Amino acid sequence: MHGPASSGWLLVALCAVTGVYCLLRMRSSAEEQRSSAGGEALMGFGMAAMAVPAAVFTPPSWTWPAYATVFGAAALRALWAARSGAHHLHHLVGAGAMVYMSVAMAGAPAHLHGEGRSGIPLLTGALLLYFAAYVLLTGVRLVPVAAVPGNGGGGGPAGWGDRPELARACRLSMGISMVAMLLTL
Template sequence: MSPSASSTVSSWLLVLLCAVSGAYCLRQVRRAGGGAAGDAVMGFGMALMAVPLRSTGGWQDPALAVLFCGAALHAVWLLRGGAHHAHHLVGSLTMVYMSLTAVSGHGHGAGLPLLTGLLLLYYAGYAVLGGARLVTAGGTVAPRQAGGPDGGSGSGSGELTRACRLAMGIGMLAMLLTM
């Protein structure tokens, strides 16, 4: 398989992973309230951003930047309820950064190296910590209440919610690596 074909397959796998995570979070919003709404927006937005057939310089990247600016404002609003919403703010601002980078530099290598490096460290740490928490939980953690920070519905879905968030964190790491 050629490098460009491999890259396209990887992009479509990332689209699928993010879309499935977004759909699961949307399902949680419908079942348990608005706790997972930010995760759903992030999952679907990441899926849109990862689509390999988008044209550079088109309307998609500015539209995604506006969408994620709105998500960042929503995350700032949610910070009133506790610091556990800070990750949503970081994620939304990261997506704004990647969208604006795509608009201004038409893709690869156009980001600020220091900022990109810091974000890579953040998401690498998030992935390692999230993976460790998911593995060590092993079903022994009591499910969260509906609408809680994990978006659990009280029926044992907390681990699946954490897995979706971990998948999106790894997806974010992969997207940053392509900058």
């Protein structure tokens, strides 16, 4: 996950901005926006932290098990929440992918990070296929929504947290970021 510095910093910035927007969505008046925003903020900030270029900061060895623990807990929460909606299954796969990447990075020597020599190729490939399909599907769903003016349902202009097209754009950016991170695993 620690590839070239310039692309690593772009990934950090994209994931951090996405995490910030998801925190803003947690204040939305629409329950559907708030329901998954916390998990998405955690994913955004976690992905940003994992994408910091190794040339700038090499995390201590305890970092990877800590990531695995945090995202393992997020996966359990997503599994529990999946009883009410299919989107939580995506959160389960995302949190599971973060656990997998954390475990793979913990087992890889520091000089191999970002060189594609860690992880299980079959599992990495399956996750890549899933997230590539998710990115394509989310991109297709985003196209018609972007043409509709935002409306929070109350007749007035929608707040930042109530814009479904922005939420989809954030999910799309996190999906693209996950593909990029898995490619360097």
